[in-house]
Amino acid sequence: KAGVTQTPRYLIKTRGQQVTLSCSPISGHRSVSWYQQTPGQGLQFLFEYFSETQRNKGNFPGRFSGRQFSNSRSEMNVSTLELGDSALYLCASRTEGVDTQYFGPGTRLTVL
């Protein structure tokens, strides 16, 4: 089975721009979660989607949003980028009813 895939792998943006990141979960997994990883804060939960609905949200500003499509693929969007948004953004998928999550390789976002 193919793993979680994320595109693009690397992005460079400037302050004030917006960005969209994409995640394709493992086939059959309908739950997708997003995390931000930085050296200072570690891995922090952004939000989770299941059946095209946001089910949980972490403590991030409204500039961070996401959505999920009927094929379970998910996107996250960050608007009005700030320097502090530079991070590795990770997507994880799981089967409903099972707690173990499997991560993709991440998208490394650099904001200049």
Add this chain to the structure above:
Amino acid sequence: QKEVEQDPGPLSVPEGAIVSLNCTYSNSAFQYFMWYRQYSRKGPELLMYTYSSGNKEDGRFTAQVDKSSKYISLFIRDSQPSDSATYLCAIGHGSSNTGKLIFGQGTTLQVKP
């Protein structure tokens, strides 16, 4: 106080050593516990997961949970240079309705040949 505390290291050991990695947590509502390994510039890879107190073994890896002390450990026997990575503990509430995991800061391990 962070919900999950993990010593970031770095931890350096000789090849063949037994490695002990630890996390403490504050919320007794946490029900399931995982260990991930993350190589540089890669996503976290699931190593072990467990729901209950006690030990769970998989090859050279043993995960240990002590819910009464809110303490979890990962032991690596016969450590290899290929084990050099960052190890992250992750804890969840155990409800299948939430995918939120709370991670420790990660411990960087170097195994020297």
